[in-house]
Amino acid sequence: xxxxxxxxxxxxxxxxxxxxxxxxxxxxxxxxxxxxxxxxxxxxxxxxxxxxxxxxxxxxxxxxxxxxxxxxxxxxxxxxxxxxxxxxxxxxxxxxxxxxxxxxxxxxxxxxxxxxxxxxxxxxxxxxxxxxxxxxxxxxxxxxxxxxxxxxxxxxxxxxxxxxxxxxxxxxxxxxxxxxxxxxxxxxxxxxxxxxxxxxxxxxxxxxxxxxxxxxxxxxxxxxxxxxxxxxxxxxxxxxxxxxxxxxxxxxxxxxxxxxxxxxxxxxxxxxxxxxxxxxxxxxxxxxxxxxxxxxxxxxxxxxxxxxxxxxxxxxxxxxxxxxxxxxxxxxxxxxxxxxxxxxxxxxxxxxxxxxxxx
Numbered sequence: 001x002x003x004x005x006x007x008x009x010x011x012x013x014x015x016x017x018x019x020x021x022x023x024x025x026x027x028x029x030x031x032x033x034x035x036x037x038x039x040x041x042x043x044x045x046x047x048x049x050x051x052x053x054x055x056x057x058x059x060x061x062x063x064x065x066x067x068x069x070x071x072x073x074x075x076x077x078x079x080x081x082x083x084x085x086x087x088x089x090x091x092x093x094x095x096x097x098x099x100x101x102x103x104x105x106x107x108x109x110x111x112x113x114x115x116x117x118x119x120x121x122x123x124x125x126x127x128x129x130x131x132x133x134x135x136x137x138x139x140x141x142x143x144x145x146x147x148x149x150x151x152x153x154x155x156x157x158x159x160x161x162x163x164x165x166x167x168x169x170x171x172x173x174x175x176x177x178x179x180x181x182x183x184x185x186x187x188x189x190x191x192x193x194x195x196x197x198x199x200x201x202x203x204x205x206x207x208x209x210x211x212x213x214x215x216x217x218x219x220x221x222x223x224x225x226x227x228x229x230x231x232x233x234x235x236x237x238x239x240x241x242x243x244x245x246x247x248x249x250x251x252x253x254x255x256x257x258x259x260x261x262x263x264x265x266x267x268x269x270x271x272x273x274x275x276x277x278x279x280x281x282x283x284x285x286x287x288x289x290x291x292x293x294x295x296x297x298x299x300x301x302x303x304x305x306x307x308x309x310x311x312x313x314x315x316x317x318x319x320x321x322x323x324x325x326x327x328x329x330x331x332x333x334x335x336x337x338x339x340x341x342x343x344x345x346x347x348x349x350x351x352x353x354x355x356x357x358x359x
Contacts, residue, residue: 017142018216020127023048023089024140025219026152030089033070034131034138034149037077043133044077045099045113049087050125054099057123058082061097068092077131082116107144117141152221155214159225162211166204166232173200177239181303184295185351187323191274192289194247198263199271201240205264208233242299242312249282251296251316297322304350306343326351 024031030048037044047054061081066072068089076083076095084094101119109115117130121141128141138149150158176197183189211229215222244256262280263271270276278287300322301312315336319325328335329348336347 013143016125016127017145020140020142021147021216022219023127024129024138024149025217025221027220029068029070030073030129031149031219033073033077034129036070036074037131038136038138040074040078041133041136042074042077042131043113044129044131045082045117046073046077046085046129046131047082047099047120047124048085048089048127048129051084051086051093053124054084054120054126055094055097057101057120058094058097058099062095064092064095066092105144109146114139114146118144118146121145150217152218155218156221159211159214159218159222162207162214163225163228163232166207166211166229169200169204169207170232170236173197173204173236176200177243180243181300184297184300184322185326187292187294189293189295190289191278191287191291191293194243194293195272195274195277195289197243198277199268201236201243202263202271204232204236205240238302239299242302244281246295246298247281247293251298255282295322296320297325301325304347306346306350308342 022028024034030046034044068085068091072092073083073085076092079096081096082094082099083092084097085092099116099120101116101123103119105119105122107115107118107122109118111130111132113132114130117128117139118141120126121128122144125143130139130141131137132139139146140149180189180193180197183193208229211225215226215229218225240260241253241256244259245251245253248255248259259280259282263277266276266280274289274291275287278291296316298312298316301307301315307315315325319328329351
């Protein structure tokens with residue numbers, strides 16, 4: 001029960017953080033106000049949400065109950081103190097409000113305004129925005145965790161770098177997977193081959209994760225970047241999982257998810273180590289880069305159009321490995337029909353063409 005509550009709390013914190021990123025993205029009313037505040041060389045402290053606890057941590061100021069607009073928020077930030085806004089960003093409730101969070105709450109911030117913002121985010125569930133007039137910097141705090149709002153131009157520069165990296169990595173990955181298929185059909189795949197491909201998968205997915213963070217921060221400006229990201233990651237998730245299942249000691253989907261988590265958490269230098277990858281795949285024997293790895297064939301079989309969803313698993317369960325399937329195809333393709341393959345001859349021809357033995 002305690003673990004479940006902790007997980008829920010962590011999920012709630014992550015949701016608040018994501019909401020904060022979206023609410024301050026370019027094009028949103030709050031971001032418009034923040035841009036105006038920066039342009040006016042003003043400082044500001046803005047609390048959004050959890051208004052009951054926010055108000056309990058301060059005093060004085062002006063009581064308001066007016067509709068939220070970017071212009072109103074900008075004008076009210078010309079006064080000292082904080083501006084208190086409701087969670088939905090529809091009402092401005094206080095202006096020139098003096099916040100007094102517990103000074104013992106931990107924070108690594110140095111400026112008075114940023115320290116107050118960080119402590120208020122620890123004390124309450126509010127999103128707290130701090131604008132530094134001296135440094136022209138906007139920091140957003142949720143649960144004591146802060147991030148600095150970047151300009152659209154800075155974000156787009158990062159996006160361009162990431163999309164180029166993803167494009168190059170995807171090209172390398174596609175070539176490597178095509179080569180892997182040939183090696184699998186010839187039964188000469190080595191642990192070193194797998195290690196290189198797993199590394200490319202992780203580079204691509206990590207870049208995709210970073211790019212997604214930029215896209216969220218860009219708001220409506222990130223549509224094209226989102227389309228590019230989706231294109232570069234198309235089919236990657238399935239191919240990665242199937243490849244892991246092909247070579248892991250335990251080929252179950254649950255085990256594959258655990259292997260993916262472990263690969264993702266492995267530092268780059270170790271991820272390039274064949275011995276490390278073998279251990280993550282569940283092998284306890286001493287395997288080196290040149291060790292031959294026999295695939296089940298799930299990824300390769302799933303690439304054949306006539307192999308419908310779930311059929312690759314049935315074929316592998318029946319024959320045990322890709323090599324056994326190839327032998328069965330050479331011997332008597334009709335045997336595949338007995339386990340539910342509707343077009344065994346088409347499957348046989350497809351595998352032969354992939355193997356370079358087609359007519």
